[in-house]
Amino acid sequence: MNARTLGQPLDRVDGPLKVSGRARYAAEHPADDLLHGSVICSVIARGRITAIDASAALALPGVKLVLSHLNRPPMAQDDESYEDDDAADGSPFRPLFNERIRYSGQPVALVVADTLELARHAGSLVRISYEQQPHATDLREALSAAHAAPAELPKPRGDADGVIAGAPVRLELEYELPCEYHHPMEPHASTVIYQADGSLLVHDKTQGPQNSQRYLAEVLKLEPDRVRIKSSFVGGAFGSGLRPQYQLPLAAMAALKLQQSVRVTLTRQQMFTFGYRPRAVQHLQLGADENGKLQGLVHEVIAQTSRFEDFTEHVAEWSGMLYHCDHVRLAYRLAPLDVYTPLDMRAPGAATGVYALESAMDELAWAAGVDPVQLRLTNYAETNQNEGKPYSSKELRACYQQGADAFGWSKRSPQPRSMREGDQLIGYGMATGVWEAMQMPASARASFSADGRLIVASATCDIGPGTATVMTQIAADVLGLEPSQVEFRLGDSSLPQAPLQGGSFTVSSVGSAVREACLALAEKLCEAARQWPEAPFSDGAALRFSAGRVQQGEDASRAVELSALLARHGSLEAEVQAQPGKQRERYASASHSAVFVEVQVDEALGTVRVTRVVSAIAAGRVINPKTARSQILGGVVWGIGMALHEEAMIDHDLGRCMNHNLADYHVPVHADIGAIEVIFVEENDSIINPLGSKGVGEIGIVGVAAAVANAVYHATGKRIRQLPITLDKLL
Ligand code: MOS
Numbered sequence: 001m002n003a004r005t006l007g008q009p010l011d012r013v014d015g016p017l018k019v020s021g022r023a024r025y026a027a028e029h030p031a032d033d034l035l036h037g038s039v040i041c042s043v044i045a046r047g048r049i050t051a052i053d054a055s056a057a058l059a060l061p062g063v064k065l066v067l068s069h070l071n072r073p074p075m076a077q078d079d080e081s082y083e084d085d086d087a088a089d090g091s092p093f094r095p096l097f098n099e100r101i102r103y104s105g106q107p108v109a110l111v112v113a114d115t116l117e118l119a120r121h122a123g124s125l126v127r128i129s130y131e132q133q134p135h136a137t138d139l140r141e142a143l144s145a146a147h148a149a150p151a152e153l154p155k156p157r158g159d160a161d162g163v164i165a166g167a168p169v170r171l172e173l174e175y176e177l178p179c180e181y182h183h184p185m186e187p188h189a190s191t192v193i194y195q196a197d198g199s200l201l202v203h204d205k206t207q208g209p210q211n212s213q214r215y216l217a218e219v220l221k222l223e224p225d226r227v228r229i230k231s232s233f234v235g236g237a238f239g240s241g242l243r244p245q246y247q248l249p250l251a252a253m254a255a256l257k258l259q260q261s262v263r264v265t266l267t268r269q270q271m272f273t274f275g276y277r278p279r280a281v282q283h284l285q286l287g288a289d290e291n292g293k294l295q296g297l298v299h300e301v302i303a304q305t306s307r308f309e310d311f312t313e314h315v316a317e318w319s320g321m322l323y324h325c326d327h328v329r330l331a332y333r334l335a336p337l338d339v340y341t342p343l344d345m346r347a348p349g350a351a352t353g354v355y356a357l358e359s360a361m362d363e364l365a366w367a368a369g370v371d372p373v374q375l376r377l378t379n380y381a382e383t384n385q386n387e388g389k390p391y392s393s394k395e396l397r398a399c400y401q402q403g404a405d406a407f408g409w410s411k412r413s414p415q416p417r418s419m420r421e422g423d424q425l426i427g428y429g430m431a432t433g434v435w436e437a438m439q440m441p442a443s444a445r446a447s448f449s450a451d452g453r454l455i456v457a458s459a460t461c462d463i464g465p466g467t468a469t470v471m472t473q474i475a476a477d478v479l480g481l482e483p484s485q486v487e488f489r490l491g492d493s494s495l496p497q498a499p500l501q502g503g504s505f506t507v508s509s510v511g512s513a514v515r516e517a518c519l520a521l522a523e524k525l526c527e528a529a530r531q532w533p534e535a536p537f538s539d540g541a542a543l544r545f546s547a548g549r550v551q552q553g554e555d556a557s558r559a560v561e562l563s564a565l566l567a568r569h570g571s572l573e574a575e576v577q578a579q580p581g582k583q584r585e586r587y588a589s590a591s592h593s594a595v596f597v598e599v600q601v602d603e604a605l606g607t608v609r610v611t612r613v614v615s616a617i618a619a620g621r622v623i624n625p626k627t628a629r630s631q632i633l634g635g636v637v638w639g640i641g642m643a644l645h646e647e648a649m650i651d652h653d654l655g656r657c658m659n660h661n662l663a664d665y666h667v668p669v670h671a672d673i674g675a676i677e678v679i680f681v682e683e684n685d686s687i688i689n690p691l692g693s694k695g696v697g698e699i700g701i702v703g704v705a706a707a708v709a710n711a712v713y714h715a716t717g718k719r720i721r722q723l724p725i726t727l728d729k730l731l
Contacts, residue, residue: 005477009626013469013483014233014462023233026205027189031261034191035064037110037254038119039247039264040126041273045104045135045655046338049128052109057122062114064258066126069096069108073256074221075249082218085211085500086242088341089150090309094219095246096253101130102308103340104137104656105273110250112262135338137655139279139304146302146333151312154320154386158327160285163296167287169368175284175356177705177723179304179648179657180277181665182345184463186235188274189265190248192255199226200255204248206231207241208500210459213493215244216252227252231491237463239344242502245274272660275343276648278303278311282356284319287327292368292375296327299357305334306341313349314436319357320386321588322434323379338655344502346638347698350435351705355642355723358431358706363719372430372710373400373409376594384588392587393685395618396432399594402679403430403616407596416717424600427715433593433703437620437694438505439580443496444513446475446521447573452548452562454479454486456517459495460510465697466627467506471514473623474691478518480546488514496575504591504695507623512689513578520574526550528569529560536560580689587687591619591694595636597707598674601715606727608712609674610640613704616679620694625680628696632678635700641668642701643708644724666724 017023054066075094076082083092095107109126113119136142164170191203200222206212209229217224234241251264266273280303287296299319305311316330345351361379365372377400383390404410412428413419419426444458456475462468471488475481489495498510522545529535529543529550536558537543543550551559565572598612613636622628645666649659659665685692705723712730713719720729 005473005483006623008624010469010473010483010624012466012627013472025186025233025235026191026203026231027263027265029191029203031193034261034263035112035114035258036116036119037112037251037262037264038116038123039107039250039266039270040109040111040123041270042101042104042106042108044101044130044132045137047101047130047132049099049101049108050131051129053127056125057111060118060122062118063111063122065112065254067096067110067112067254067257069098072096073253076219076221084215084243085208086344088309088311093308093341095250103306103338104654107246107250110254110264112254112258135655137337137339137650138652139281139335139337142335142337143281143302146335149312149332149334150310151332153316153330153332156329157385160296160298160327160329163327164285164287164298167295168290169288169364171286171360171363171367173284173360173363173721175282175359175721177280177352177355179279180345180642180646181272181648182238182240183271183662183667184236184238184240187266187268187271188240188245188247189263190251191263192251193261194255194259200252202227202229202252204229204231205234205241206244207237207461207463207502209461209491209493210497211500212244212248216248219249220252220256229493231461234461234463238346239348239502240275241463242344242500243275268662269660272648272657274340277345277352278305278342280315280352284356284360286360286364288364288368290368292364292370292378294323294325294379297325298329300331301353302333302335304337304339304342306339307336309341310334311342313344315349315353317386318350318353318434321384322357322381322432324381324385346635347435347702350698350702351642354433354702355705358703359709362429362706362710362713373404376400376432387588389586389588392589392687393620393683394592395681395683396592396594398681399592399616399618402681403594403596403614406677406679407614409596416714423603425603425715427599427601427711427713429707429709429711429714430594430596431703431707431710433595433699435504435591435699435702437508437589437591437688438503439508439512439689440499440505441577441579442498442509442513443575443577444510444517445496445573445575446517447571448562448566450566450571452566454481455489456486456514457489457495458498458510458513459493460498460506461491461501463501465631466624467501469627470507470623471511474511474514475518478515479522497577504697504699507691507693507695508689511691511693513576515690516576516578517574520576521572524572524574525565528565528572532560583687589688589694591699593617593699593703595703595707597711599708599711599715601712601730606730608644608725610708611674613676614679615700616681617696617699618681618683619696619699620683620685620688621692622680623693628680629678631696632700633676636676636704637668637673639701639704640672640708642723643705647724
């Protein structure tokens with residue numbers, strides 16, 4: 001492989017477009033006949049719409065349509081099952097399907113007008129009458145109504161409850177975190193361009209253009225080839241774009257009805273009206289010997305879901321694999337409420353479950369009088385006991401070592417409240433992170449254009465991690481080109497099949513496809529060169545393509561230039577689908593991290609500042625350390641927000657999120673963030689995929705909230721088991 005390209009901190013290939021404003025996002029694509037839609041959302045949490053009076057709105061010049069369940073185009077019925085690629089078990093929500101209200105904030109009408117301002121004003125004139133029914137939105141009140149989740153958990157092993165009852169050190173703990181929302185910088189938006197032939201070209205904010213394309217075709221009963229989705233640039237998503245969001249079918253229905261182009265952009269407030277990380281209550285029981293060696297572990301989770309779908313994520317699983325323990329029982333239940341269905345949000349499940357596990361492990365370290373890092377080493381898992389398999393690679397020990405060294409963990413004085421600077425109590429905390437290293441089937445097409453540029457394409461997208469850049473590096477590396485000679489095309493449902501961009505599996509999935517497509521193209525070039533009339537090759541000699549020519553072995557004097565091949569063949573292309581390798585099946589694969597946090601807590605005010613973080617990551621080979629580091633930084637910042645800031649405040653009388661804006665829903669700002677050091681630990685993995693790469697999109701957040709909470713305990717001696725850790729809880 002080309003050492004100049006893989007592993008290099010290449011600048012983003014689309015960076016200049018993004019910083020100069022030339023990158024168009026979903027709501028920025030123009031159309032001559034463009035109309036603007038504004039969504040009206042339900043103010044009640046449960047009931048039905050009894051009447052819609054749109055007369056005052058429609059009387060305004062320039063208002064074209066008030067779309068509701070009363071006048072929408074045909075939509076798939078209840079018995080016509082369709083599912084998007086990230087659908088939860090159940091019956092998906094369809095906006096404007098009928099008069100039923102299932103949650104506060106549900107879209108109930110779309111006002112379409114010549115301008116956005118007019119549409120919004122007209123929306124304020126639409127009178128909607130409701131018949132209200134009793135609702136329930138408080139998880140605490142619904143815990144006893146929880147049912148087993150449809151997800152398959154690892155079977156219990158050993159006798160966890162019995163062993164814990166007899167263990168020398170026993171802990172029983174409960175942790176809770178609130179609902180949290182994704183809030184990418186770019187709100188969800190769809191610009192539906194109504195084509196002359198009645199087909200739809202849609203610029204959608206999504207993590208899967210082909211997912212949106214199938215969804216729209218199935219829900220609105222359109223021929224699939226009449227819908228094309230583009231998502232050329234995506235301003236962050238973090239999971240919010242894994243499912244098509246309601247602005248997409250609303251804009252498409254309006255465009256079909258009016259036979260005109262329509263754009264619908266959700267407001268920041270409306271970004272609180274669909275999927276979120278669900279509130280969860282977690283119960284942990286640990287039993288250990290006097291040295292902190294785990295003997296038994298029970299992790300029971302109850303999370304909220306909607307009445308119409310069972311949203312499931314892997315919350316408890318991590319507790320059965322992160323540490324060696326022969327007696328484990330895991331449970332996961334869901335409590336349905338009158339709310340919208342939760343949705344995968346960065347490191348879904350792991351961010352939640354590992355927060356509880358790593359907080360509990362810290363409590364165990366104190367209870368057993370063992371250093372928290374030493375406790376992790378004492379309980380180190382060489383294999384994945386959930387799956388009964390060895391790891392394809394696991395350099396977590398090196399993460400602990402390098403992270404602790406860089407952080408200066410050895411300077412920590414063990415007792416709580418034993419470190420201070422003036423009024424500031426100083427705390428050191430740490431935690432482990434883990435995320436599964438997955439691979440999905442994915443396709444890519446590689447071709448040389450007539451001028452010798454390599455064009456590689458796949459229907460993935462780039463929600464911000466730097467996919468376009470990394471795929472460019474992989475393609476350049478395989479074919480011995482400079483990155484500047486490569487163009488990677490993405491964000492278009494008409495390109496070769498690709499999975500959703502999520503799960504940290506884009507590099508392993510699409511990257512493998514890009515690699516294989518480039519190898520197949522090189523093979524085709526060699527075959528074409530062999531057929532060349534004046535081919536200077538000996539019979540049967542091994543040929544290879546590199547740096548713009550096909551040559552015999554290392555002999556550059558026996559070569560056919562790419563330009564000559566292209567002149568003769570026009571263009572050459574290869575398309576492949578890459579599958580996860582069979583060899584993976586005998587192994588478990590995961591990325592790991594060790595995160596170290598320093599906090600300062602003002603003794604009088606209870607304010608918490610995270611002054612330093614060191615995150616040591618083992619995620620296989622890092623293709624681009626610059627973009628990868630940015631992923632970890634983003635994850636760490638988000639983990640700090642999860643620990644200290646983020647909380648959707650629900651008024652359960654109204655069943656409604658009350659802090660639905662970024663002034664009241666707190667996220668970290670620059671002033672909240674101190675020094676963050678990212679260490680990529682060397683980890684060679686020849687099993688997961690030929691790139692040896694595991695993905696870094698999610699691992700950065702996992703464990704961070706626990707590390708912060710553990711540092712706060714070390715600083716103050718107070719254990720706050722309900723996130724976020726706000727000063728009222730500390731004082
Ligand atoms: Mo990620 S939550 O799979 O976008």
